Amino acid sequence: xxxxxxxxxxxxxxxxxxxxxxxxxxxxxxxxxxxxxxxxxxxxxxxxxxxxxxxxxxxxxxxxxxxxxxxxxxxxxxxxxxxxxxxxxxxxxxxxxxxxxxxxxxxxxxxxxxxxxxxxxxxxxxxxxxxxxxxxxxxxxxxxxxxxxxxxxxxxxxxxxxxxxxxxxxxxxxxxxxxxxxxxxxxxxxxxxxxxxxxxxxxxxxxxxxxxxxxxxxxxxxxxxxxxxxxxxxxxxxxxxxxxxxxxxxxxxxxxxxxxxxxxxxxxxxxxxxxxxxxxxxxxxxxxxxxxxxxxxxxxxxxxxxxxxxxxxxxxxxxxxxxxxxxxxxxxxxxxxxxxxxxxxxxxxxxxxxxxxxxxxxxxxxxxxxxxxxxxxxxxxxxxxxxxxxxxxxxxxxxxxxxxxxxxxxxxxxxxxxxxxxxxxxxxxxxxxxxxxxxxxxxxxxxxxxxxxxxxxxxxxxxxxxxxxxxxxxxxxxxxxxxxxxxxxxxxxxxxxxxxxxxxxxxxxxxxxxxxxxxxxxxxxxxxxxxxxxxxxxxxxxxxxxxxxxxxxxxxxxxxxxxxxxxxxxxxxxxxxxxxxxxxxxxxxxxxxxxxxxxxxxxxxxxxxxxxxxxxxxxxxxxxxxxxxxxxxxxxxxxxxxxxxxxxxxxxxxxxxxxxxxxxxxxxxxxxxxxxxxxxxxxxxxxxxxxxxxxxxxxxxxxxxxxxxxxxxxxxxxxxxxxxxxxxxxxxxxxxxxxxxxxxxxxxxxxxxxxxxxxxxxxxxxxxxxxxxxxxxxxxxxxxxxxxxxxxxxxxxxxxxxxxxxxxxxxxxxxxxxxxxxxxxxxxxxxxxxxxxxxxxxxxxxxxxxxxxxxxxxxxxxxxxxxxxxxxxxxxxxxxxxxxxxxxxxxxxxxxxxxxxxxxxxxxxxxxxxxxxxxxxxxxxxxxxxxxxxxxxxxxxxxxxxxxxxxxxxxxxxxxxxxxxxxxxxxxxxxxxxxxxx
Numbered sequence: 001x002x003x004x005x006x007x008x009x010x011x012x013x014x015x016x017x018x019x020x021x022x023x024x025x026x027x028x029x030x031x032x033x034x035x036x037x038x039x040x041x042x043x044x045x046x047x048x049x050x051x052x053x054x055x056x057x058x059x060x061x062x063x064x065x066x067x068x069x070x071x072x073x074x075x076x077x078x079x080x081x082x083x084x085x086x087x088x089x090x091x092x093x094x095x096x097x098x099x100x101x102x103x104x105x106x107x108x109x110x111x112x113x114x115x116x117x118x119x120x121x122x123x124x125x126x127x128x129x130x131x132x133x134x135x136x137x138x139x140x141x142x143x144x145x146x147x148x149x150x151x152x153x154x155x156x157x158x159x160x161x162x163x164x165x166x167x168x169x170x171x172x173x174x175x176x177x178x179x180x181x182x183x184x185x186x187x188x189x190x191x192x193x194x195x196x197x198x199x200x201x202x203x204x205x206x207x208x209x210x211x212x213x214x215x216x217x218x219x220x221x222x223x224x225x226x227x228x229x230x231x232x233x234x235x236x237x238x239x240x241x242x243x244x245x246x247x248x249x250x251x252x253x254x255x256x257x258x259x260x261x262x263x264x265x266x267x268x269x270x271x272x273x274x275x276x277x278x279x280x281x282x283x284x285x286x287x288x289x290x291x292x293x294x295x296x297x298x299x300x301x302x303x304x305x306x307x308x309x310x311x312x313x314x315x316x317x318x319x320x321x322x323x324x325x326x327x328x329x330x331x332x333x334x335x336x337x338x339x340x341x342x343x344x345x346x347x348x349x350x351x352x353x354x355x356x357x358x359x360x361x362x363x364x365x366x367x368x369x370x371x372x373x374x375x376x377x378x379x380x381x382x383x384x385x386x387x388x389x390x391x392x393x394x395x396x397x398x399x400x401x402x403x404x405x406x407x408x409x410x411x412x413x414x415x416x417x418x419x420x421x422x423x424x425x426x427x428x429x430x431x432x433x434x435x436x437x438x439x440x441x442x443x444x445x446x447x448x449x450x451x452x453x454x455x456x457x458x459x460x461x462x463x464x465x466x467x468x469x470x471x472x473x474x475x476x477x478x479x480x481x482x483x484x485x486x487x488x489x490x491x492x493x494x495x496x497x498x499x500x501x502x503x504x505x506x507x508x509x510x511x512x513x514x515x516x517x518x519x520x521x522x523x524x525x526x527x528x529x530x531x532x533x534x535x536x537x538x539x540x541x542x543x544x545x546x547x548x549x550x551x552x553x554x555x556x557x558x559x560x561x562x563x564x565x566x567x568x569x570x571x572x573x574x575x576x577x578x579x580x581x582x583x584x585x586x587x588x589x590x591x592x593x594x595x596x597x598x599x600x601x602x603x604x605x606x607x608x609x610x611x612x613x614x615x616x617x618x619x620x621x622x623x624x625x626x627x628x629x630x631x632x633x634x635x636x637x638x639x640x641x642x643x644x645x646x647x648x649x650x651x652x653x654x655x656x657x658x659x660x661x662x663x664x665x666x667x668x669x670x671x672x673x674x675x676x677x678x679x680x681x682x683x684x685x686x687x688x689x690x691x692x693x694x695x696x697x698x699x700x701x702x703x704x705x706x707x708x709x710x711x712x713x714x715x716x717x718x719x720x721x722x723x724x725x726x727x728x729x730x731x732x733x734x735x736x737x738x739x740x741x742x743x744x745x746x747x748x749x750x751x752x753x754x755x756x757x758x759x760x761x762x763x764x765x766x767x768x769x770x771x772x773x774x775x776x777x778x779x780x781x782x783x784x785x786x787x788x789x790x791x792x793x794x795x796x797x798x799x800x801x802x803x804x805x806x807x808x809x810x811x812x813x814x815x816x817x818x819x820x821x822x823x824x825x826x827x828x829x830x831x832x833x834x835x836x837x838x839x840x841x842x843x844x845x846x847x848x849x850x851x852x853x854x855x856x857x858x859x860x861x862x863x864x865x866x867x868x869x870x871x872x873x874x875x876x877x878x879x880x881x882x883x884x885x886x887x888x889x890x891x892x893x894x895x896x897x898x899x900x901x902x903x904x905x906x907x908x909x910x911x912x913x914x915x916x917x918x919x920x921x922x923x924x925x926x927x928x929x930x931x932x933x934x935x936x937x938x939x940x941x942x943x944x945x946x947x948x949x950x951x952x953x954x955x956x957x958x959x960x961x962x963x964x965x966x967x968x969x970x971x972x973x974x975x976x977x978x979x980x981x982x
Contacts, residue, residue, distance in 0.1 A: 005137065005651040007942040009913070010813065011039040012133040014925070017918050019129060022111040023079035032111065033066050033074065040142045041941055048072065054096040064093050069101040071141060077110045087115060094119070105141060134914070137651040140658055159277070159285045163188065166273040175264035181414035182261055186228060187274070189256060189421050195282040198428055198445060199249060206278040208245055209271070217271035221263040232257035234446075253446035256421065287370045287422040287429070288313055315583070315618070316371045318657075319632055322611040322646050323581040324474055325375050328353075332379055336386045346387040353380050354400035357472050361458040362479035362514060363408030366419025369451060370426050372476070376401050377430035385437055392439050399434060403427050406451040407467045409458040416455040423451040459494045459513050463521045469575040475518050478583040481628065482510035499600065506596040511584045515597065515635075518582070519605035522637060524574025576637035579610065586615045586631045589669050591857055592870055595681045598667035601635065602679040609665040610636040611646035617653045629653065631669065647671075666951070668855050670944050674952040682856050682954060684869035689957045690877035693840070695804065695833050695868050698732075698826035701745065702784060702792025706769035709744045721759045727751050733827035734805035738816050740906030745825055748789035749796075756789065797834040798822050802841050804831040804872075808864045813916075814924060815853070815864060816907035817845045819896055831868060838889030839880075845895065845924075846931040849875060851943035852950050876953035878934035888934070891927040898923040 015035060022028050030050055037044040048068035053061055066074035075090035077083065086108040094102055106117045116125045116138055127135050163184065170180055192198070194205035208227065213220045230238065231252045238247060264270075317325075335345045353376055360368045380401045384393075403423045410416040424447055431443055454466055458479075463469075482491060484507040496505030498513045587593050589612075601607045613632035636642065645665045648657035664672035672678035688694060701707050708731060709717065717724055731745040746765065748756060756762055766788040773785035784792050803818035803826055819841045826832040833840055843849055853864055857871045866872075880888075898920040899910055909915055932940050935953075940946045 005649075005942075007940075008039060008651075009133045009136055010921075010925075012136040013913075013916075013921065015039055016129050016132045017921075019111065025076055025078040025110075028111070029065060029076045033076075037142075039136070040139070042142060054093050062089075062093055062096070064090075068103065071103050072105045072107060073097075073103045074107045074109065077108070079110045079112055081110055083108045083110060083113060083115055086110075087117065137655065140651055143658055156285050156288070159191075159280050159282060162273070162277040162280055166270065166277060169270045169273055170264055173264060173267070173270070178413065179262045180264075182259075182417065183224075183264070185414070185417045185421055186257060186261075187224075187277075188418070189252075189424070190227075191277055191280075192282045192285065192287075192425050192428075194278065196425075196428055197432065198252075198443065203278075204245070204248055206275070209275055209278060212245060213271065215268060215271070217266035217268045220266035220271045220274070225261070225263045228257045228261070251446045253448070255450075256424075256447070286313065287374075287425040288316075288367045313367075313371055316368055318613055318648070319368070319476055319478075319581045319583060319634075320372050320375065322648075323476055323579055323634055324356075325372075328376075328379055332383060332386075335383075343387055346383045350380055350383050350398075350400055353383075354402075354405070356474070357405050357407065357467065359407040359463070359467055359472050359475045360477040361409045361463060361475065361517065362477045363410050363416075363419055363453065364478070365410075365415040366408060366422045366451070366453065368477050369406045369408055369419065370422045372474075373401075373403060373406055373423060373426050373451075374430065376405075377426075377433070381430070381433055381437060384434075388438070390437070390439075399431075402449045403451045404449045407472075408451065408453045409456050409461060409463070409466065410453060411455075411457050413455050416453045419453045420451055459498060459517065463517065468573070469521055469524065469578065470573055472521075472575060472578050475521070475578060475580045476582070477514070479511045479514035481585045481630075483585070483587070484508060499596065501596055506593075508593055508596055509585050509587050511582065512588055512593065512597045514582055515580075515584070515588070515633075516600055518580045518635070519601050519607055522574055522576065522578045522580065522607070523605045576606075576639045579634065579636050579640075580607075581611075581632060581634040583618075583630055583632050586629050589631050589633070589667060590855060591865070591867070592684055594667050595683045598679070598681050602667075606638050607635045608638045608641045609645060609667070609669075610634045610642050611648075612665060612669045613648040613657060614650060614669050615653060616650045616657070633669075668947075668951075670855065670948055670951075674948045675955050677955065677959065680951070680955050680959075682870065682874050683958075684867070685873045686869060688873045688875075689954070690875065692877055693833055693835055695831050695872045696795050697793075697868075698828040698830040698832055699791045699796055700793040700828035702773070702781060703769050704772040706765045706772065707746045707789075707791065709746070711742060711744070714744045717759075717761055721761070723755060724759050724762065727755070727759075727762065730824040731827055732803055732818065732820060732824055732830060734807065734829040736827075737803060737818055737830070738805060738808070738907045740908070745791075746789065747796075747825060749794065751789070793828065795832075795834070796825055799835045801826065802833040802836040802844055804833070804844070804866055805829075806831060806866050808866075810864055811913060812911045813913055814845060814847075814850055814911055815866070816911045817841065818907075819892070831866060831872075837885075838892040839885040842888045842892035842895075842927055843877060843931060845892065845927070847924075847928040847940075847943065848931050848935065848946050848950065851946040854943060855947045874954060876950050876957055878931070880934055884934060888927070888930050891923070891930050895920070895923045895927055 018035070019032060022032060033048075033050075034044045037048070048066055050066055052064040052067040054064055064073055065076040066072070073090055073093060075086045075093070077086050087106065090106045090108055094106065097103070102119075104118065104120050106119060108115045108117075112129045114125075114127055114129065114132070114135075118124070125135060125138050166187075167180070167184060170183075175183075190199070190205050194203055199205055205227075208223065209220065213223050226246060227249065230242065230246045230249050234251045234253075235247075266274075332349060335342065335349055338345060356376070358369060358372050360366075363369055377399075380399065384398060388398075403426075406423060408416075408419055410419060427444060427449075435441055452466065454461070484492070484495075487495065487510055491510055492505065495508050495510060495513045498516050499506060499508055501508075588597055611632075611634040615629050615631055618628045618630045632648075643663075644661040645663065647660050647662055647665060647669065649660065650657050662671045662673070664678045666672045666675070666678055667681055709728065714728055717728065727746055727748060728744050729747040731743045733743065735741075736743055746762060748762075756766075770785050770788040773781050773788065776782055781792070784790075799822050801820055801822075803820050805815060805817075806829065808815040819836070819838070820826070820832075833844070852875050853866060853871050856874065857865055857867055898917070899907070901919060902910060902917055905917075910917065910920055929939075932946070935946075935949060940949065
């Protein structure tokens, strides 16, 4: 069974409660660990043994309490014994185990106290049994391989902050715009060159500023201007009499120092900020620093508008690893292990690396391109070392991978220029690695090759003009995330045009446009082309900018073809071998966006999901961090898709993933083997697909608070006017209901006018409500002024109902649905099911329904968002008999009884996973078990297991003939296979 972490955590909680009084080693150990392994769905006897005899030092023997070869050793003690001594005993056992079977983890435990030691890292975790569910992900090694990724060095962040201070000081002096950005890019190159051997001797840039500029900073700008001219002039063409301290700098070229800048007037503070940056050791700085720098100096409001989220190296590796890097590493390892034909294969592998091309159509500061280039150069160096050992060779001739294999598009000029410099920096680092390996002094100065970074709007540019699809190997990146509600009018129009959804244009996030453009590019369909640099200027209301010399050559490549029809785009040769991977908001794999985006990718372009990272927390290393929940989706054309699809799931969304393999993945990022059509998506519908009552929105007061009373206001009103008791009802709003802050409302629909009129406080409220509605600018609200004692929208039925909060924290295992009495009124912050039974409540509050909500419903950040059309109406209800409905309804009543046993606790308290009472958890467990059995006899291992089964049932509801045909095909295939065997 494939267990999910949601299920594992619940099992761990139940295990802790079951064993909270355990204390005796001999009598309980084996049962204790058998059940512990069951938490993970593992049969202990299949992997681990008890009382393993092991030979110790000095010819003695001992017995390991529990041993899982290569993985885990457990030393178990009775309660309150010395765990330090127990751990020492366990480590003695490790020494007596053969090296091939030595475990990585050692657990010492006295039932209540746990100590887990990682022998590889030395990390130790200590906790008590009652907190096992909080630390259960530390045992992820029991489920499979744990995947970890590199992290950005602190020295890089320090460098970014130093440059951020210089930027802020220059900007405060009035030095802004293009010149400021170009100056920073040039300084960044000089800082890096000064510490990495591009400038020789080391620190000549620092010495120039320290020794040849005044302490008040007055001449710093002019000295920098002279230096930039020198760096743009070949050594043999420099003016006679050039100062020796300037002439010592090399010719750089590469257009980096080509144009003259308006140089700022430095003061002492600015000079000192620059010197602080010079004194920092840039030799340990990753070129990905430029992304951090860029975000550090961006205005926070602009960062939100552009959807910019700087990508850490760790997250970049999550993309490029399964996209191409893992396969290339495995290929190289296989070649190195060969006994024959090794050198030829190594040479062919290096030529293969030199033929690959990489394209990031939202490259920002080039972080993806930089890290990808670094990893490809590392592979090339490993191949060279395997072929030539440490002999001295002409690596300048043998190194074939260059920066001009890398392409990018970036909307803003500053990061586009940064990306170019970052690639040069990474090129130099890679060259230094060759120097160290083969004892050379090799550098690519002056700069000749360059990454192809186009300053343009990727959604308005024909990608094929920058890089022909047939020449492209991989598309990757981290496009802007902007949600539909936060998009500018221009962005909204771009998404609508590219997606072609018609009508309102859908609700796709901005990032979806990059997925569709990538599909068009691979498929060979180009979108209409407009201005490659500034789409907002297409109308002609703003004059076009002067050409940027740094982009001039590339702009010629992407000029609009006069022979192309003006409105419809054109067809170009595609390339079905291209692989694609983008970081995205998780919204594209859940909720309403799935039905809008994925049919385009699946059906129009023939794409399949080759790998994916399920939802995890996005961390930034930049100033003003961005924290969002994202997925990574890798795509391949179905003619070129891998047989095994890789899926990375996150036990802790802020931690490392666990990998699994699948034959096919759905758009919801789970296994597709339970459905006939893996391209099936859940489509919002206006009526329930199963024969169940409709769900409606709650009652909307539209009253400016005049019809609503607090508990205290109700008490005061009834104390003065007891006859008002029948006019006041409980009002359940979502947040108040969950938090236990109950409110009340005036419910006057059937009240006698004489009674209302006899109560002055109520009459005053009705007067204020009439005035509020009459003053509204909305015609419908003005009309409601004639009915000041009634809610603006009334859907109440005088029957019991299930209350459904529209939003709930994702920390909860269950949304706290309510089963409410007929006299209470549901506020419009909720949804509710009128005429509901206990059976209805049982199904809605079950794990099955929660699993469907978690995968098919939308999210507000990471919180659950309940939708009538997308969650409730599409949910496949089980087929049941009256007896089954009665039995399950009784279990629902048991859940309500368990809640009622804690009258002083709110639903927020009761459903907090850390404080949920044992009786309530057990009641839910019993209900979940019964509901699960309504769907199938075999238990579900996890929420993902449940939703995969439900997805199959959904398919049967919406397309029964296709599912029946697929089932018949499977039966026929099985019969043919049986006949072939015998």
